[in-house]
Amino acid sequence: MSSFRNISRRDFLKFCAGTASILGLSEAAVPRIAKALEGAAKKPPVIWLEGQDCAGCSISFINSSNPGTAELVLDTISLRYHESLMAASGHVSEKAIQDTIKNESGGYVLLVEGSIPTEDPRFCQIAGRNFVDIVAEAAAGAAAVIAIGSCATYGGIPGDCPTPGRGMGVGDAMDKGLVPKKALINCPTCPVHPERLIGTIVYYLLYGKPPALDKVGRPVVFYDKLIHDNCERRGHFDNGEFLTDWNSFEKRNWCMYLKGCKGPFTHSDCPKRRWSDGLNWCIGCSSVCQGCAEPDFYAGMSPLYERSGKNLRGVSVEKIGAYATGAVAVGLAGHFIGQAMTGRLGKGGPPEEGGGN
Amino acid sequence: MGQRITVDPVTRIEGHLKIEVEIENGVVKDAWSSGTMARGFEALLTGKDPRDASYVTSRFCGVCFSVHQMASAACLDDAFGAQVPDGGRILRNLLMGSEYLYDHIIHFYHLTALDYLDIMAVAGYNGNDAGLNAVKDKVVSLVKRGDTYPLTPRYEPDEFSVADPEIVTMAVSHYLEALKIQVTAKNMGAVLGGGRVPHYQGIVVGGVTQIPSPEEIGRFKSMLAEVTAFIKNVYMKDVLLLGGPGGPLFPLAQLGVGGGHLNYLSYGGFPEEASGKEMFFKAGVVRNLHLDNVQSFDPDKVTESVKYAWYREQEPVHPYDGEQIFDRDKADAYSFVKAPRYDGMAFEVGPLARMLIEKNPTLLSLVQAGAKPGAVARHAARMIETVALADQMQVWLGQLIEAQGKPGFRIHDTDHWEVPDTAEGAGFYEAPRGALGHWMKIKDKKIANYQAVVPSTWNASPRDEKGVRGQYEESLIGAPVPDPENPINIVRVIRSFDPCLACAVHIIDPKTNQIRKFRIG
Numbered sequence: 001m002s003s004f005r006n007i008s009r010r011d012f013l014k015f016c017a018g019t020a021s022i023l024g025l026s027e028a029a030v031p032r033i034a035k036a037l038e039g040a041a042k043k044p045p046v047i048w049l050e051g052q053d054c055a056g057c058s059i060s061f062i063n064s065s066n067p068g069t070a071e072l073v074l075d076t077i078s079l080r081y082h083e084s085l086m087a088a089s090g091h092v093s094e095k096a097i098q099d100t101i102k103n104e105s106g107g108y109v110l111l112v113e114g115s116i117p118t119e120d121p122r123f124c125q126i127a128g129r130n131f132v133d134i135v136a137e138a139a140a141g142a143a144a145v146i147a148i149g150s151c152a153t154y155g156g157i158p159g160d161c162p163t164p165g166r167g168m169g170v171g172d173a174m175d176k177g178l179v180p181k182k183a184l185i186n187c188p189t190c191p192v193h194p195e196r197l198i199g200t201i202v203y204y205l206l207y208g209k210p211p212a213l214d215k216v217g218r219p220v221v222f223y224d225k226l227i228h229d230n231c232e233r234r235g236h237f238d239n240g241e242f243l244t245d246w247n248s249f250e251k252r253n254w255c256m257y258l259k260g261c262k263g264p265f266t267h268s269d270c271p272k273r274r275w276s277d278g279l280n281w282c283i284g285c286s287s288v289c290q291g292c293a294e295p296d297f298y299a300g301m302s303p304l305y306e307r308s309g310k311n312l313r314g315v316s317v318e319k320i321g322a323y324a325t326g327a328v329a330v331g332l333a334g335h336f337i338g339q340a341m342t343g344r345l346g347k348g349g350p351p352e353e354g355g356g357n
Numbered sequence: 358m359g360q361r362i363t364v365d366p367v368t369r370i371e372g373h374l375k376i377e378v379e380i381e382n383g384v385v386k387d388a389w390s391s392g393t394m395a396r397g398f399e400a401l402l403t404g405k406d407p408r409d410a411s412y413v414t415s416r417f418c419g420v421c422f423s424v425h426q427m428a429s430a431a432c433l434d435d436a437f438g439a440q441v442p443d444g445g446r447i448l449r450n451l452l453m454g455s456e457y458l459y460d461h462i463i464h465f466y467h468l469t470a471l472d473y474l475d476i477m478a479v480a481g482y483n484g485n486d487a488g489l490n491a492v493k494d495k496v497v498s499l500v501k502r503g504d505t506y507p508l509t510p511r512y513e514p515d516e517f518s519v520a521d522p523e524i525v526t527m528a529v530s531h532y533l534e535a536l537k538i539q540v541t542a543k544n545m546g547a548v549l550g551g552g553r554v555p556h557y558q559g560i561v562v563g564g565v566t567q568i569p570s571p572e573e574i575g576r577f578k579s580m581l582a583e584v585t586a587f588i589k590n591v592y593m594k595d596v597l598l599l600g601g602p603g604g605p606l607f608p609l610a611q612l613g614v615g616g617g618h619l620n621y622l623s624y625g626g627f628p629e630e631a632s633g634k635e636m637f638f639k640a641g642v643v644r645n646l647h648l649d650n651v652q653s654f655d656p657d658k659v660t661e662s663v664k665y666a667w668y669r670e671q672e673p674v675h676p677y678d679g680e681q682i683f684d685r686d687k688a689d690a691y692s693f694v695k696a697p698r699y700d701g702m703a704f705e706v707g708p709l710a711r712m713l714i715e716k717n718p719t720l721l722s723l724v725q726a727g728a729k730p731g732a733v734a735r736h737a738a739r740m741i742e743t744v745a746l747a748d749q750m751q752v753w754l755g756q757l758i759e760a761q762g763k764p765g766f767r768i769h770d771t772d773h774w775e776v777p778d779t780a781e782g783a784g785f786y787e788a789p790r791g792a793l794g795h796w797m798k799i800k801d802k803k804i805a806n807y808q809a810v811v812p813s814t815w816n817a818s819p820r821d822e823k824g825v826r827g828q829y830e831e832s833l834i835g836a837p838v839p840d841p842e843n844p845i846n847i848v849r850v851i852r853s854f855d856p857c858l859a860c861a862v863h864i865i866d867p868k869t870n871q872i873r874k875f876r877i878g
Contacts, residue, residue, distance in 0.1 A: 043504055052396050054859045055371045056419020059555045062467075063540050070536055074499065079507045083368045087471045087511035089848050090364035096510055122685055124394040126373055127365050131394075157416050163397035164685070191419060191555055246566050246769040247442075275553030276544040279576075285552030285559040285567040290412060298413065303406030305561070 011071055012038075018067035022199035023211075024221055036206050043078035044205055045100055045108040047138055050083050051124050051131040052158040052167040053114025056191035057149040058084040064194035065277050072198055076205075080108070083126075094127050101141050109204060110135075110142035110182075113192075115151040115158040115167025118178055123165030135170070136179045144183040144204055145170060148197060150190040153217070154295040157190075171217060185210045186217035190292040195273060196222045216295050218267075227263035227289050230271040231255075243286060256283055260305040262291035359386050362841050365393075367851055369468045371420045372858025374817065376829070376847055380838050385847070388826065388833040390817050392694040395667075395683070395862040402807040407433060407776055407799050408562055410807060414795065417809065417860035419555045420463075423456040423546065424788040425795075425860065426560045428809075432795040433562035436782025439773035443631065444766050445564025447757045448550055450627050450637075451577070452557060452565070453786075454750040455546030458584055459539045459554075460789040460855075461708075461743045462592060465736060466535035469852045472845065473599065473606060474525050475514035481522035489523075492530045512845040519605045524598070531591050538587045545580045548573055564769035569761075578754060585747040596740040600733045602726045610737075613729025615850035617832030618703050619646040621710035622815070624654060624794065626787030627749075637749055638742075638787045641714040642699065646730065648721075651714055656783075656794075659810070662696040662821035665689060673698070673822055693862040696818040696827060697810055705828045706791025706815045707854060712738040717745075731832070732853035739855075776802045788812050790855050813861035816854050829854065 016033040020026070025033075050058070062069045062085075073079050079086070080100040081093065088096055100108055116132050117123035124131035139145055147170040150156035158167035171186065173179040185204070187196055200219055203211045211219045228234065236242070236255040243254040257264070266289055274281040282289050291301035359381035367374040375391040398417060402410055411429040415422045427449060434441055441449070480500070482493045499505045519525055543554040550567035552558035559566045569577075600606040625640030642652040662673040667690045669682040684690070696703075704710075709730060712720045719741050720734070728734050760766055780799040787793065791812030798805040818827030826834075829851055836846045 042502070050373075052394060054416050054419035054422075056416065056422065056555045059419045062463075062536065063543060063554060065537070065540055068537075070533060073507065074495070078504050082507060083366055083373075084371070085467070086368050086507040087509060088507075089366065089368045089512065090844070092510050092512060093366065093368055096506070120685060123396075124373065126393065128375075157398065157401065157413060158396040161397035161401040163395070163400055163683075165395050165397050167396070190416065245771050246564065246568065247767045247771060249568050252568050252570075276547035277540070279544050280547045280552050282552050282558045285547075285550050287552050287558035287561070287566045290558075299401075302409055304412055305408045306406060 011068065012075055015067040015071035015076070019199060019202045022067070022195045023203055033202070033206060037076055037202075043076065045080050045104045046077045046111060046201075047080055047097060047100055047108055047142070048082040048111040048113065049131075049135060049138060051112065051114035051116050051135070051152070052165070053149070053151055055084050055113075057113045057197075058082070060191035061194050061197060063276065064198060067195070067198050067202075069194070072201070077201070097138070101138060105141035106143060108142055109201065110138050110145045111148055111201075112145060112152045112170050113148045115155050115169060116173050116178070117158075117165045117167045118173065118176070119166055120164035123163075124167075132173065132178055135173065139174075139182050140180045142182055144185065144210060146185045146187060146197075146200060146204070147171065147217075148187050149192040150188050150292050150297050153186040153188040154297070157298050160299040183210050184217055185213065185219060187222075188218065188293050188295075188297075189268060189270075190297065193222075193270075193273065193275065214267075218293075222269050222273075223267045223293060225267060225269060227266045227268060227270055227283075230269075231263055231283060232271060233283060246286060252286060256286065256288045258307050259288050260303065260307055261288040262301050262304075262308070263289040265301075265308075266291045266293050268293040360841055362838075362844060364844055364847055367848060367856070369471070369852060370856040370858065371418060372813075372856065372861070374851070374856055374858050376833070376851060378833055378838070378844070378847060380841055383837060383839045385833045385836045385838055388830040389691055390694070390819060390827055390829040391692040392817060392858045392862050393692075394859065395693040396859070399807040399809070402804045404803050406802075407436065407797065407804050410795075410797065410804065411561055412558075414807075414809065415556050417811070418857055421456065421460060421788050421790060421857060421860070422555045423453060423551065423557045423560070424786055424793060425809075426557050427453055428784045428786040428788075428793050428795040430560045430562055431784030431786060432782045432797050433784070434782070435784060436780040436797055436799055437562050437773045437777060438780075439563040439770040440631070441564045441770060442767035444568075444757070444760055444768040445770075446628060446631065447753050447760065448565045448569070448768060449560060450753050451549055451750060451757065452546045452551050452560065453627065454746050454753070455542060455549070455551070457746050457789050458545075458588065458743060459542035461739050462535050462542060462588070463539045464739065464789075464855045465592065465596065466532045467539075468855070469736070469849075470528060470532060471508070471511065472849045472852060473517070473519055474528055475518045475520040476508055476525065476529060478520045478522045478525040479529055482526040484523060484526075488530055489526045492526055492533070496529065512848065513843050515839075515843070515845055517606065517609050517846075519599065521605070524605070528595065528599075531595060534587070534591065538584055541580050542584045545577055545584065548580065549577045561769075563771065563773050564767075566769070568768050569757075574754070574758060574761075581747070581750055581754065585751075588743055588747050593740055593744055596736055600728075600737055601723065606733050607728070609849075610723070610728035610731065610733035613731040614836050614846060615732035615735070615832045615853055616730045617705060617828045619730060620644050620699075620702055620704040621713050622654065622699055622704040622706050622792055623711045623714050624785040624787055624792040637746075638711050639715045642704075643710070643714055644702065646713075648713060648716055651716075658700045660698050660701070661810075662698065664696070664822040665819040666692050666695045668695065692817075692819040694814055694817050694819060694827075694858075696821040697815050698821055698825075703818070703821070703825055703828055703831065704815055706812045707735070708739040708742050708789075709735045710791060711787065712741055717741055732850050735853040778802055790857050791815060809860070811857070811860045813854075813857045817856060817858060817861050829856075
C-alpha cells in the first residue's frame, strides 16, 4: 500500500461511504467497496468524450463534496481523456486517447457527454475527425458506455434544433448502427447529477455490470419514482395551495404546479437527493421542474412555465387539475401517471417520438 | 514560408477549438482560430414560449450558465416591459457574483495553472510543512504507480515554467483546495435562489423566484466569507507571487506575450439602481490602449462578417439585419464563429477590457511596473475583479437584508408575467468572459427570432472581410514557439482568454431563409 493511501485514507473511506450512501447500501458495504477499489491491480481506465455539449455535465461532475471528485479522479479511476480537465492538448491528448483505445481494448469505460450530430456529422469535429467516428471507435473497445446528461442520453436540446447539426443520443446512434452496440447506461438530467454519475461509475467498477435499468436505460435506483409523489411541497398540492406570486413570503413553499411544474411527469430522485450538496433544488427555489430526466426533454416539456393544458405523456392534465382542487385523493394521480408512462414506453428502449419533433 | 502547426483540440476550455499557427524563426507569424462545433439554439427557440428562453439559453454554456440566463431575462424584461423590483435586482447581482467567484477561481487553478507549473517539481520539496508534504506524497505515489493521468501527458515545461519545488507544491495544494472552494462558491448561488448549479433555475422575466429566508441569507453570508477568505489569502497572493513584479512569470508579462489588437470593449454589468444606468462594471470602448480616451459604447456600430465563417456569403452588416444561413462547404471558411467588429475594428472583451476601461489602479500599477497587456495581465485583471466583486457582494448582501426588513419587499414584477402579443427586447450583460448581448422578437406570443452575440464570438472570431485577424489570432502573433512539438505558449495565450466556444456559435434555421431585422438598444 502506498504512502498516499495512508495519508489520504480518511478521504478515501469518506468517498467510499458517500458512494455507498448514493447506491442505497448500508455502512457494512463500505469496507467491501474500499477493498474492491483498492485491490485492483491498476486504476480502471476511463475515456470521457464531449460532443455537442455545454460542459455543464463536466462542471456538475466537479460539484460533488461527498463523494469527492478529487478522490474519484486521482485515486479511483485513471482518467485518460477529458477535454475540459486533462493537462494535454493537441497531438499529445490525441496520443493519450489512441494509446488507451489500443492498449486497453475491452477494459475501459467510455463516458459520453453531449449529443452526436449525424445528419451532417461535420457539426462537431475534434482533431479533424467527426465526433460520431470518434465515439464509434472508442465504443468499439469499451467495456461499457455511460451516457451523461440529457444530450448524450436522448439528444437533449441539440436534438431538437432544426439544423443539420441536430444531435442524437448514444442509444439512438447505436440503434442506427452508427456506433457499435455495447452495454449502455443512461444518466439523464440537464446537467447530470454528480452523485448519480459517480454512483453509476463505482457500481460498474464494483460489479463489472450495469445496475438494474428501466425501459429507457436509466438506473432504477435513481429514476424509479415520480418527482411529484415525493415532493416536499406535495402536501400543499393535496390542499390545493398553489404559488402564484413569488413576492409572498408566506406562500413561498407552496406547490409550483400552476407555474408549470413538470414534476407529475418526471421520474427521478431529485426531491430526496436534491442538488448542490443537498442545499437546494429546482422546486426548492420556487422554480419549476422542467422534466429534464425524461426522453422528451426539452421540446416535449415546453412551454416550461405554463400549466400543461394538453395531454402530456398520454395523461390528461385536466385530470390532474381536478386533483389539484383537492377534491380527490391525489396519491392515486401519481400512481396513474406512473402506469401510463410505463404503458406508453413499452419495451425495447427509448421511444422514437422522444424530443417532440 | 514558415512551419505550420495545429493544436486541436485546445483542451481545458469550454467547447471545441482548433488553433493553427505558422512559425518562423521560433515565433508565431500567423494564426487561425476555428470553432469546430455548432448546435443551433436560436433556431430551436423560434416558435416557443418566450419565457422558456431564460431556461434554454442557460444551456448555451455549462460554465457561464447564469449570465446567459441573466442576459436572456434582461432581454425578456425589456420585451415584456417588466420593472424588476430592487429586491430582484440585488438578488440577481448576488447570483451573478457567485458565478464570477467560482468561474474565475476554476479558470485560474483548474484550467490554466498547469500551463505555468512543472508539476513534477513537487518531488523536490524538502520543507517541513505537513500539508505540502502530503501533496508531495500524493503526486509521488501517483508517479510510482505509473499512472499520473490526467496531470500528464502534457506539453513539456519551458523556460517560463515555474520549477521551484516550494512554489509548485504550494500551488498544487491550492489547486486541490480550490477544487473544494469552487464548489462552495457555486453552491452559494444555488442557496440564495439559483436552486442548483450548474444551470440556475431561479432567474426569470421580472426578477427571481426565491424570496430568501433568514436561514438562507445566513448560510450565503458564511459561504461568501469562506470564499472571500480564499480569494484574498490564496488566489490574490498566488497571482501576485507568480505574475507580479519579481515573480517567475513577470518576464512573460513584460514581453506582452498574447497582447493582440489592444482594443477593448465592455457593455457594463451589475446594475446598482433600477434604471441600470449605474453599473458596478462600467460600459466603454478603448482603442489602441488609449486609456485617456474611454468612449461610450454605441450598439449601432456593431457589424458581423461571415467571409471566413461557415455561413452563406454576404456583406458585413449589423448582426440583426442580415440573413444567417450556414454553408458548411464554403471555400476559405474555417470556423463556425462569425467575426463581430465594432466600428470596423476587432476588439477584446473580458476582465482585461473591463479593468482597463475603468482604469483600475491595481492593474495600472502593474502596467507602470512594466507589465504589458497579454496573457499574464489577463490573469491579473481577472483576479483583481474577483477581489472587487467579493467585497461588493458584502455590500449588496447588506442592501438585501435592509430591504427585506422593510414592508413591501418584492423580488418579482408579477404584473408582467404574461407574454405580450408582439414585442422586441434586448438584454446586455458582462459575462465573466466579456460582453454578452441577447435579442428577441415576439410575434403572436411566440418567439419570432432570437439572437445572441457572446464574448467568445468577439475574442475567438476568424478574419473579417478585410482580412483582419480576430483577437485570439492577433494575440498569438509574436508568441515564442522555439519547439514546434511543444507549443506551450500557444495554449497559454489562448487559455488566458478563458475560451467558451459552445456559446460562441449560433445558427439560424436554414429552411426559413428569413431576413431578420432587429433594433438594438
